[in-house]
Amino acid sequence: MAVRTAGKKPFQERLNKAYDWMAREGIGMAMIEDSEDRRDSSLRWLTGMPADALLFLSVERKALLVPWDINIARIYAEADYLRSYGEFDRLPVKACKKAAALLKIPHNSRVEIPSVTPYPRFLGFIEALTDFDVICRETDSFSGALEQFRAVKDEEEIAVYRRAAAITDGIIDLLEKQLRGGKLKTEYDAAQLIEGECRKQGCEGTGFKTLAAGPGRSFAIHAFPPYTMEPFGTPGLSILDFGVAYRGYTTDVTLTVAADSTRAQEKLVTLTEKAYKLALETARSGRAAVDIAAGVDAFFARANKSMPHALGHGIGLDAHESPVLRNRGDNGWILEPGMVITLEPGLYDSKLGGCRLENDVLITEQGAEALTHSRIIRL
Amino acid sequence: MAVRTAGKKPFQERLNKAYDWMAREGIGMAMIEDSEDRRDSSLRWLTGMPADALLFLSVERKALLVPWDINIARIYAEADYLRSYGEFDRLPVKACKKAAALLKIPHNSRVEIPSVTPYPRFLGFIEALTDFDVICRETDSFSGALEQFRAVKDEEEIAVYRRAAAITDGIIDLLEKQLRGGKLKTEYDAAQLIEGECRKQGCEGTGFKTLAAGPGRSFAIHAFPPYTMEPFGTPGLSILDFGVAYRGYTTDVTLTVAADSTRAQEKLVTLTEKAYKLALETARSGRAAVDIAAGVDAFFARANKSMPHALGHGIGLDAHESPVLRNRGDNGWILEPGMVITLEPGLYDSKLGGCRLENDVLITEQGAEALTHSRIIRL
Numbered sequence: 003m004a005v006r007t008a009g010k011k012p013f014q015e016r017l018n019k020a021y022d023w024m025a026r027e028g029i030g031m032a033m034i035e036d037s038e039d040r041r042d043s044s045l046r047w048l049t050g051m052p053a054d055a056l057l058f059l060s061v062e063r064k065a066l067l068v069p070w071d072i073n074i075a076r077i078y079a080e081a082d083y084l085r086s087y088g089e090f091d092r093l094p095v096k097a098c099k100k101a102a103a104l105l106k107i108p109h110n111s112r113v114e115i116p117s118v119t120p121y122p123r124f125l126g127f128i129e130a131l132t133d134f135d136v137i138c139r140e141t142d143s144f145s146g147a148l149e150q151f152r153a154v155k156d157e158e159e160i161a162v163y164r165r166a167a168a169i170t171d172g173i174i175d176l177l178e179k180q181l182r183g184g185k186l187k188t189e190y191d192a193a194q195l196i197e198g199e200c201r202k203q204g205c206e207g208t209g210f211k212t213l214a215a216g217p218g219r220s221f222a223i224h225a226f227p228p229y230t231m232e233p234f235g236t237p238g239l240s241i242l243d244f245g246v247a248y249r250g251y252t253t254d255v256t257l258t259v260a261a262d263s264t265r266a267q268e269k270l271v272t273l274t275e276k277a278y279k280l281a282l283e284t285a286r287s288g289r290a291a292v293d294i295a296a297g298v299d300a301f302f303a304r305a306n307k308s309m310p311h312a313l314g315h316g317i318g319l320d321a322h323e324s325p326v327l328r329n330r331g332d333n334g335w336i337l338e339p340g341m342v343i344t345l346e347p348g349l350y351d352s353k354l355g356g357c358r359l360e361n362d363v364l365i366t367e368q369g370a371e372a373l374t375h376s377r378i379i380r381l
Numbered sequence: 382m383a384v385r386t387a388g389k390k391p392f393q394e395r396l397n398k399a400y401d402w403m404a405r406e407g408i409g410m411a412m413i414e415d416s417e418d419r420r421d422s423s424l425r426w427l428t429g430m431p432a433d434a435l436l437f438l439s440v441e442r443k444a445l446l447v448p449w450d451i452n453i454a455r456i457y458a459e460a461d462y463l464r465s466y467g468e469f470d471r472l473p474v475k476a477c478k479k480a481a482a483l484l485k486i487p488h489n490s491r492v493e494i495p496s497v498t499p500y501p502r503f504l505g506f507i508e509a510l511t512d513f514d515v516i517c518r519e520t521d522s523f524s525g526a527l528e529q530f531r532a533v534k535d536e537e538e539i540a541v542y543r544r545a546a547a548i549t550d551g552i553i554d555l556l557e558k559q560l561r562g563g564k565l566k567t568e569y570d571a572a573q574l575i576e577g578e579c580r581k582q583g584c585e586g587t588g589f590k591t592l593a594a595g596p597g598r599s600f601a602i603h604a605f606p607p608y609t610m611e612p613f614g615t616p617g618l619s620i621l622d623f624g625v626a627y628r629g630y631t632t633d634v635t636l637t638v639a640a641d642s643t644r645a646q647e648k649l650v651t652l653t654e655k656a657y658k659l660a661l662e663t664a665r666s667g668r669a670a671v672d673i674a675a676g677v678d679a680f681f682a683r684a685n686k687s688m689p690h691a692l693g694h695g696i697g698l699d700a701h702e703s704p705v706l707r708n709r710g711d712n713g714w715i716l717e718p719g720m721v722i723t724l725e726p727g728l729y730d731s732k733l734g735g736c737r738l739e740n741d742v743l744i745t746e747q748g749a750e751a752l753t754h755s756r757i758i759r760l
Contacts, residue, residue, distance in 0.1 A: 038701065039497070052605045053605070054603070070602070071601055071602045071603065071689070072689075073600050073601050073602075073729065073731050074601050074602075074603075074605055076731075078605070086689075088689060091709055117499060117501055118418070118499045119499060119500055120496060120497045120498060120499060120500070120517075120519070121498055121499070121500045121503040121517045122496055122517065122518055122519035122520075122522075123519070124500040138499075138500045138501065139501055140499070140501035140502070141501075143501075190576075190577065190580055193576075194573065194576065194577070197569075197572075197573065197576070198569065198573070201569055201608075201609060201610050202610065206606035207590075207606055207607060207608070211586075221452050222450055222452050222453050223449070223450045223452075223453075224433070224450065224453075226431045226432070226453055226457070226585075227585035227586055228586060229580075229586070230580060231580050231581065310450070310465075310467060322417065330470055350452065352452050352455075
């Protein structure tokens with residue numbers, strides 16, 4: 003077995019949060035799985051491993067990483083122990099059982115598996131790990147605790163976000179310049195500019211599939227297909243939704259191009275701009291996320307419009323993280339300093355097209371600081 | 382409620398398979414979910430809806446589609462009934478309960494939810510649907526039946542694949558030409574050529590993230606990041622793994638560029654080519670997938686090499702579908718005419734770099750027909 007130097011900062015600090023939580027909750031071993039079927043960026047948050055591995059943590063503060071590709075793990079990951087997934091036939095239940103032995107987890111300990119474990123798989127764990135008390139839960143879960151920890155970014159993460167936001171802003175400026183100069187003509191042109199520029203600036207790539215929708219396709223919340231060879235920025239409303247992933251952390255912005263827009267289109271645009279301003283003014287530490295979302299919904303309702311999606315969401319290693327800014331009773335999130343969220347009001351009309359304005363915002367002690375500066379571009 | 386023309390071919394034929402299965406198994410209602418957290422292309426296979434919806438089928442042969450974006454559904458989807466997800470607060474359990482009422486499912490009927498439903502969510506369904514017998518299973522499941530149906534492509538799908546393969550081959554030829562002409566110099570150049578060409582040919586985009594890894598990064602099974610500004614096709618081994626999605630169906634091919642390769646590198650390449658030839662010769666209708674994979678593993682073992690991944694997998698609306706060509710005891714797949722699979726032997730060395738050769742193959746009555754023609758490119 004390869005024994006590695008355990009957890010450099012910031013991984014050690016994050017692991018400590020996880021270990022402390024396990025000790026408090028009486029969890030002997032906790033498992034994290036990132037696979038093609040079920041992605042979980044907590045793997046990367048805790049170890050640096052970008053994807054495709056199991057991670058087992060013991061309350062005795064040891065981490066065992068079980069990667070699909072051991073070469074990638076040797077370069078990127080920090081863990082006390084490293085074992086190839088192939089040794090366990092790439093079977094999570096088998097790996098879990100061996101991990102418990104390897105980490106010397108006492109019999110009858112509580113072993114927590116991910117909240118997203120499918121019910122039939124859960125039964126498989128129960129059947130195989132008879133010496134342990136296997137727990138899979140949503141409320142008060144380990145997965146949920148990690149989600150809470152990750153919702154508030156640490157200093158290192160905020161520094162990364164400032165750089166990612168600067169790269170994003172640079173791309174927005176370049177997009178506007180090329181649009182005004184007549185060089186950017188298709189959805190494809192917009193998407194390709196982003197793919198190239200982000201990599202030139204040292205990004206891993208885009209954080210998610212770029213959505214570029216010209217006037218004929220902007221009515222959809224998320225265009226399908228994501229982008230095509232169709233015109234972009236021609237008369238009407240065009241939407242461009244993208245993010246760049248820098249050291250794993252993705253930005254998420256949307257700009258709308260309003261070209262020769264009609265009065266009805268301009269009304270959508272103006273309402274969206276006002277809704278964004280309202281959201282930015284009301285988003286601050288201590289406020290309930292549901293209230294900020296409800297405020298924007300009420301604003302749109304007064305204009306007889308409605309927004310078919312949430313106002314925003316946390317961003318980080320995933321494009322969609324906690325907290326969510328959704329106007330629904332089950333949303334209990336309170337904004338805190340260090341949260342990085344999107345604000346993205348939008349209106350969509352099957353005839354007029356769609357309009358969305360989205361920026362990334364850092365919640366501070368004083369209020370909300372826009373990290374990115376996307377905007378409506380009127381041509 | 383919007384009532385729509387029900388199921389045109391081929392959707393109606395596929396729905397009929399699903400309804401017949403439900404009748405045989407005594408399932409009153411079955412649910413399919415495609416969401417950000419849990420993708421399920423059976424949604425698209427049955428209705429044409431590309432993504433982000435719930436689908437409820439009744440044994441009385443009615444389909445209710447509940448999309449996140451109703452504008453997209455109106456353009457792409459076929460279903461008897463259409464209701465916006467927003468009506469159910471975008472809550473699967475709530476939508477399921479209302480769907481049962483709307484589709485007039487008799488009390489005490491068996492209602493089957495997806496195999497991948499997380500255990501805590503499963504409990505939520507049980508709690509809310511007290512009038513029904515809620516079933517979530519892996520063995521003999523509805524999800525599994527759909528997986529079986531989808532593993533064998535129908536005539537329409539095979540026709541789509543022939544076109545997708547021709548586009549893929551055209552791109553491979555262009556890549557080779559640009560490589561030999563010295564125009565294609567970086568991983569980024571390769572990825573961008575694919576992004577542009579596939580869209581020019583009417584594809585929806587790439588079927589998955591293009592993996593382009595020059596000699597410095599080809600040791601990984603799946604390079605991380607997927608592609609960068611690093612050199613490609615320079616001395617050593619470079620790997621390019623990509624697919625194009627045509628009408629939803631993705632190809633999946635890998636070519637390796639061996640430039641000024643050393644004897645040790647050339648050995649990896651030659652072994653991979655021989656393994657591919659062996660796989661293509663042995664893959665045929667009636668044979669067990671596990672045996673074909675075991676044959677290739679044994680071939681590599683005789684050369685003191687080992688392949689750290691499966692030999693191949695089905696492709697379709699997903700880049701990874703059934704059957705899997707994995708050398709593991711639990712693999713019970715038998716090849717059948719109409720299956721479209723990849724064959725992708727590969728060897729990876731942290732010092733020499735990696736080599737993989739992958740093509741898409743149609744299983745026929747007579748044998749295996751290579752649809753794509755990827756290859757080792759020696760420079």
